[in-house]
Amino acid sequence: MTDLSELEHTNSYYAATQRDKGIFPTFEGTVHTDICIIGGGLTGVATAVELGEYGQDVVLLEGRRIGWGASGRNGGQIIGGYGEALSIDPARTQAHFGAEAVDDLNRMSVECVDIIRDRVAKYNIQCDLRWGYLDVARNRREMRGIAKMFANYQGASYPHEIRLLDRGELRDYLGTGSYVGGMANTGYGHLHVLDLCKAEARIAESLGARIFEQSLVTSLTRGAKIRIHTGQGTVIADRVVLAGNGYLSQLAPEVAPELTRYVLPATSYVIATEPLGEDLARSVMQKNFATCDQRTALDYFRLSADNRMLFGGLCNYSARDPRSITGTMVKRMKSVFPQLSDVMIDYHWGGHMGIGLNRIPQLGLLDENIFYAQAYSGHGVAPTHMSGRILAEALVGDARRLELMAGVAHKPFPGGRMLRHALFATGMAYYKLKDELV
Ligand SMILES: Cc1cc2nc3c(=O)[nH]c(=O)nc-3n(C[C@H](O)[C@H](O)[C@H](O)COP(=O)(O)OP(=O)(O)OC[C@H]3O[C@@H](n4cnc5c(N)ncnc54)[C@H](O)[C@@H]3O)c2cc1C
Numbered sequence: 001m002t003d004l005s006e007l008e009h010t011n012s013y014y015a016a017t018q019r020d021k022g023i024f025p026t027f028e029g030t031v032h033t034d035i036c037i038i039g040g041g042l043t044g045v046a047t048a049v050e051l052g053e054y055g056q057d058v059v060l061l062e063g064r065r066i067g068w069g070a071s072g073r074n075g076g077q078i079i080g081g082y083g084e085a086l087s088i089d090p091a092r093t094q095a096h097f098g099a100e101a102v103d104d105l106n107r108m109s110v111e112c113v114d115i116i117r118d119r120v121a122k123y124n125i126q127c128d129l130r131w132g133y134l135d136v137a138r139n140r141r142e143m144r145g146i147a148k149m150f151a152n153y154q155g156a157s158y159p160h161e162i163r164l165l166d167r168g169e170l171r172d173y174l175g176t177g178s179y180v181g182g183m184a185n186t187g188y189g190h191l192h193v194l195d196l197c198k199a200e201a202r203i204a205e206s207l208g209a210r211i212f213e214q215s216l217v218t219s220l221t222r223g224a225k226i227r228i229h230t231g232q233g234t235v236i237a238d239r240v241v242l243a244g245n246g247y248l249s250q251l252a253p254e255v256a257p258e259l260t261r262y263v264l265p266a267t268s269y270v271i272a273t274e275p276l277g278e279d280l281a282r283s284v285m286q287k288n289f290a291t292c293d294q295r296t297a298l299d300y301f302r303l304s305a306d307n308r309m310l311f312g313g314l315c316n317y318s319a320r321d322p323r324s325i326t327g328t329m330v331k332r333m334k335s336v337f338p339q340l341s342d343v344m345i346d347y348h349w350g351g352h353m354g355i356g357l358n359r360i361p362q363l364g365l366l367d368e369n370i371f372y373a374q375a376y377s378g379h380g381v382a383p384t385h386m387s388g389r390i391l392a393e394a395l396v397g398d399a400r401r402l403e404l405m406a407g408v409a410h411k412p413f414p415g416g417r418m419l420r421h422a423l424f425a426t427g428m429a430y431y432k433l434k435d436e437l438v
Helices: 013-017 042-053 090-097 099-122 140-155 193-206 245-251 278-284 325-336 383-395 400-406 416-436
Strands: 029-038 058-061 130-137 162-166 181-190 210-212 217-221 226-230 233-242 264-273 290-292 300-303 309-316 345-355 362-366 370-374
Touching (some): 013 193, 029 042, 029 226, 042 193, 042 370, 042 383, 090 099, 099 181, 099 193, 099 383, 130 140, 140 162, 181 290, 193 210, 233 383, 245 264, 245 345, 245 370, 309 325, 325 345, 362 383, 362 400, 370 383, 383 400
Parallel strands (some): 029 233, 058 210, 233 370
Antiparallel strands (some): 130 181, 162 181, 217 226, 264 309, 264 345, 362 370
């Protein structure tokens, strides 16, 4: 599904409907720069925008197209939370970051969404942005978890309206009887994520960044001046940002082998129906709030601006695609929305996301001049923007928030390159089974 030999976007709803179909040049020759960013997903372009706003000299190298990776293929759901703060037990945030950092993490959990909100307004980005998000529960156990999350949000003085919903109230949001309740949150939302990513690349370019596509970094020579090699040239930089995330190790494992052990590429899939028409669309999602259930291998869905159902899920840790992605996903969609039984599926696709064992984004520094951010564990549209800001702050001299994130003790996946997918898939199968036992 994710053919790594492809140089163009996968055949997704986003690629077919992106507003800006223009491209960026391929890198050639030898160029000097202060900062070279490797990877043009949301982490890379968000970092480039922040650095551009600081007036920094930036070159960004993307191996395929801007947004080619997870950033141009995801569910488009803007969900806050950074370092797992807000939604989980504050005790867990404390255990990872220390008690005095809980407020900082809660603030970043809101800030990551505000960055998108503010940037879309500041630069007038056209990306179908809509606000409204639902966490839904399939049973009473999951509803107790949501109630706990609601209390965490309240305890953290979350600034947007949140509301617990019982089964009846949920009917005002979703045309399905699959859920016993949920939590509505007006502070999260959804958008056309490839349009956002591409627009952010254009903004970075307008602020002075030199951006190149189809410029895969094949090796990197470390030192005070880092030499970054592509097939057609060399960038010589004082500092590098590695933003290849779930694809870095697959496309060029030798670029930073020490990061590979901490991030496992898992696959998730999305189908996009034909446009449903206004009546059917409103009957399934009255308010078009982006929605996620509570499982490890969760269902997530929303409507696009042209009223297609974008239904995602089937998180797969085995690195093997299911025999029929459409067949499996349609079955899941129909089980939630039987009224969509007869609709056509116009697009289906999958993508890799970088998973970390503790599900906290991994940020840090190698060799004093190589910065990195990766492993958003399926939840990166907003958090990548926080990482971009933290990396840019550190690159211009304020490393406080980078040090906070880099201080987390991450654990490598066991099993080495050969066995880690198999071991992790077995572990996740256990959690999937647990999710089904009510
Ligand atoms: C199907 C799917 C659905 C998802 N749904 C959601 C959602 O609804 N909400 C949410 O918050 N998160 C979601 N996620 C997760 C989210 O998309 C990611 O966390 C986020 O996009 C990660 O962005 P990134 O820039 O770090 O990595 P990516 O977007 O993967 O970008 C990495 C880029 O680096 C490039 N690259 C790698 N190596 C090199 C190299 N050697 N040289 C040059 N370039 C290189 C790649 O080509 C790629 O474009 C989903 C992910 C998937 C796959």
